[in-house]
Amino acid sequence: MLDALDPDSAQGQVYRALVSSPRSRVAELAARTGLAGDAVRASLAELSAEGAVLVVDPQAEVWDAQSPAEVTEALLQREAARRVGVRRTGIELERLFRTARQDSGSYPALEVVEGGERILATLQRLQSGARRSVRGIDRPPYYGSTGYYADQEVIQRERMAAGIAYHFLYYESACSDPVVGPNMARMIEAGEQARTLAEPPMKLHIGDEDLAVVTLETEDRSDFVALVVRPSALLTTLCQVFDTLWKLAVPVSVADTGAEIDRRDRGILVLMASGATDEAIARRLDLSRRTVVRRVAALLEQLGATNRFQAGVQAARRGWL
Known part of the structure; x- marks a missing residue:
């Protein structure tokens, strides 16, 4: 449904034409938008599936637009529902983590790693072992020192040079962080794909679909613990959570930093x-x-x-x- 509101997309052009010219035929829409008839029909089919337009006369191919206010409200409700689902997953993951920490042997796909140094070493192994991609969510509190980010730049540049794709999702205030902001800018310039989201629910790193690391603060907030997740239904869920958040996030460019x-x-x-x-x-x-x-x-x-x-x-x- 988002494409219906995008004036640069074919669906957006067709929808806007219907908003301004109700009950239009396909040929009329093609003339107004400059699109081929088949492209108009394909756009109408996609818009209809999303509830943005409706067919008035199938025989004569006459279409009309649904109310833009209703289309916008439906989009906002859908995104709100996805956010609720992501938060619910985060809560369930937190419960699972606490259970696994008490008895890590109860679920073979899980391993608990405690302490910042061990966690950082685990993250480096995850990147070194990736064959296709590394995906991550970086959000406060930031546990890495300036030295950590320098080391991270080295391994990330090496892995990207080897063809590994990096996709990172950042907390929206990361640009103003004196350590994370410059690091993010340099990595984007080097080829990292980055996006920002107002409230990412967790710290997460995923290597291909083979390994994930979820990092949390300890109860007294004096250190960090990580849940290492190997191939399992939980790992599949984490990959899906990242993909959902990525769709909700806004792309970042080097020009974003302090512009x-x-x-x-x-x-x-x-x-x-x-x-x-x-x-x-x-x-x-x-x-x-x-x-x-x-x-x-x-x-x-x-x-x-x-x-x-x-x-x-x-x-x-x-x-x-």
Whole structure:
């Protein structure tokens, strides 16, 4: 359903055409959007499956849009439900961890590792053993020293040079952390794919689909303990949790670290977030359309966004709107 709100996608163009021109035929939608008839039909099928449009006359191929307010509310409810599911999984995992710590022999796929140094060594083994990818969630409190992040950069650069893909999800304030922020920027520049999320539920590292490490603070918060998870239903669940969080998160680029925008770009972002077209933005701000197009492209790159919707979310999180 997110594509229905993205003006840059085929589905978004078809949906907007139906919003402004109710009860349109496929041929009419193709003429308005510039898409081929088959592309329009494919977009309508996807939008219909998501409940964003409905067919009025199947024989004549006449379609209409559902209310944008209802479509937006359904999207927000769906994302809220996914967040609830992720938090529930985190709670169950915490219970399982506590049980495993009391009796680690009760579940062969689990191993408890205590102490920061042993945990860091375990994480390095996870990366060294990965054959395809390393996925991770890095959130406060940060237990690594400056020396740890220097060592991490070395092994990560080596593994990425060997073709290992790194996908990391960060707490949204990581950019302002004096140690984590610069490290994150350097790794992104070196090829890491990074995203941010307001409330990631756990510290997590996953090597391929073979090994996962969940890190938690001890009860008295004086040290850390880790739950090492080997192939099992639990490991599969952790991989699914990461993939769900990754879809909810906002992409990060090197330009995100400490970047600011001027008054003109803030005005463009505000109008973009309200759904204004490039032409409308140009008229409102007394700019040429070419300038608006160029600044919109630059803002998308600066925010690490692939479409206007993501740009609005990222800009709002950074307090630019």
